[in-house]
Amino acid sequence: xxxxxxxxxxxxxxxxxxxxxxxxxxxxxxxxxxxxxxxxxxxxxxxxxxxxxxxxxxxxxxxxxxxxxxxxxxxxxxxxxxxxxxxxxxxxxxxxxxxxxxxxxxxxxxxxxxxxxxxxxxxxxxxxxxxxxxxxxxxxxxxxxxxxxxxxxxxxxxxxxxxxxxxxxxxxxxxxxxxxxxxxxxxxxxxxxxxxxxxxxxxxxxxxxxxxxxxxxxxxxxxxxxxxxxxxxxxxxxxxxxxxxxxxxxxxxxxxxxxxxxxxxxxxxxxxxxxxxxxxxxxxxxxxxxxxxxxxxxxxxxxxxxxxxxxxxxxxxxxxxxxxxxxxxxxxxxxxxxxxxxxxxxxxxxxx
DNA sequence: AAGTCGTGGAT
DNA sequence: TATCCAAGACT
Numbered sequence: 053x054x055x056x057x058x059x060x061x062x063x064x065x066x067x068x069x070x071x072x073x074x075x076x077x078x079x080x081x082x083x084x085x086x087x088x089x090x091x092x093x094x095x096x097x098x099x100x101x102x103x104x105x106x107x108x109x110x111x112x113x114x115x116x117x118x119x120x121x122x123x124x125x126x127x128x129x130x131x132x133x134x135x136x137x138x139x140x141x142x143x144x145x146x147x148x149x150x151x152x153x154x155x156x157x158x159x160x161x162x163x164x165x166x167x168x169x170x171x172x173x174x175x176x177x178x179x180x181x182x183x184x185x186x187x188x189x190x191x192x193x194x195x196x197x198x199x200x201x202x203x204x205x206x207x208x209x210x211x212x213x214x215x216x217x218x219x220x221x222x223x224x225x226x227x228x229x230x231x232x233x234x235x236x237x238x239x240x241x242x243x244x245x246x247x248x249x250x251x252x253x254x255x256x257x258x259x260x261x262x263x264x265x266x267x268x269x270x271x272x273x274x275x276x277x278x279x280x281x282x283x284x285x286x287x288x289x290x291x292x293x294x295x296x297x298x299x300x301x302x303x304x305x306x307x308x309x310x311x312x313x314x315x316x317x318x319x320x321x322x323x324x325x326x327x328x329x330x331x332x333x334x335x336x337x338x339x340x341x342x343x344x345x346x347x348x349x350x351x352x353x354x355x356x357x358x359x360x361x362x363x364x365x366x367x368x369x370x371x372x373x374x375x376x377x378x379x380x381x382x383x384x385x386x387x388x389x390x391x392x393x394x395x396x397x398x399x400x401x402x403x404x
Numbered sequence: 405a406a407g408t409c410g411t412g413g414a415t
Numbered sequence: 416t417a418t419c420c421a422a423g424a425c426t
Contacts, residue, residue: 142425
């Protein structure tokens with residue numbers, strides 16, 4: 053009987069993946085070659101966004117834009133509306149620009165290096181699409197992979213400073229022959245390991261295919277890694293917005309500037325957002341149509357952004373017929389609820 | 405290169 | 416309620 057030899061990392065991880073891989077809406081289960089359009093779309097949707105949030109939106113997006121040519125041919129406003137509620141709206145603008153670039157080229161580039169040059173595709177997404185769709189031997193380093201590698205190596209340097217080292221170490225996995233034979237599966241195996249075993253809070257080390265070689269687990273510090281630099285507190289800001297409706301149930305919306313926060317999305321017209329609350333006398337001059345009988349609705353809508361928190365007051369008025377001023381448009385209430393970003397849906401909720 | 409850029413679920 | 420953080424990109 054030979055001495056038990058630890059399986060090389062690639063073989064052990066892939067064997068675990070073949071038994072425990074997750075079934076996901078954007079992941080093929082028939083073993084066929086993934087469609088680059090679907091892989092790319094899912095990777096962009098999944099940027100800083102949970103699998104649970106992407107799930108129902110992925111097929112819905114594909115139903116509306118079945119091919120990258122269809123996406124490229126669509127107006128940007130249609131893409132923004134389809135993206136409403138998903139957040140990080142620059143992704144939708146870049147997605148559209150990328151679709152037009154790829155459609156003009158005829159097909160997706162097949163290497164991470166070439167993919168990296170497209171809008172909205174950074175180092176991670178380039179490697180993920182190259183590995184999953186084209187089996188290029190690269191390792192996409194997302195938050196899961198950073199966490200797995202930080203624990204494997206017991207890396208004490210806090211993120212984000214440690215990211216280059218962790219990413220390089222992850223790429224080093226491709227020296228393993230088993231990993232190099234299945235780059236797409238290897239990448240997704242790392243994702244699944246991070247999502248189901250090597251979790252942020254209480255990792256299930258007893259079930260981990262790499263428990264034998266994990267330095268953090270040996271030292272008992274796995275739950276403390278990766279270390280991170282503390283985030284700054286989020287300031288509180290204030291706004292006042294205006295709900296103008298007509299007797300047919302339409303309401304007035306305004307398109308935000310094409311870049312920056314919520315760039316290109318629709319909103320309820322309102323004041324700028326500032327550090328101090330708006331009094332009624334300060335807010336009313338910002339109404340889309342001054343001089344109407346604006347009435348303050350009770351309550352305050354709150355919404356958390358990445359780097360500040362927002363409290364909004366809402367004023368309402370009614371006119372017989374809505375005639376949108378320049379730069380604004382009228383939508384019926386059901387449609388508005390569907391195309392507005394979440395922060396604006398909170399205001400609609402305030403109106404009942 | 406640190407700040408900007410959304411949202412919802414888990415804890 | 417407060418905090419974390421998720422298949423990050425861009426400036």
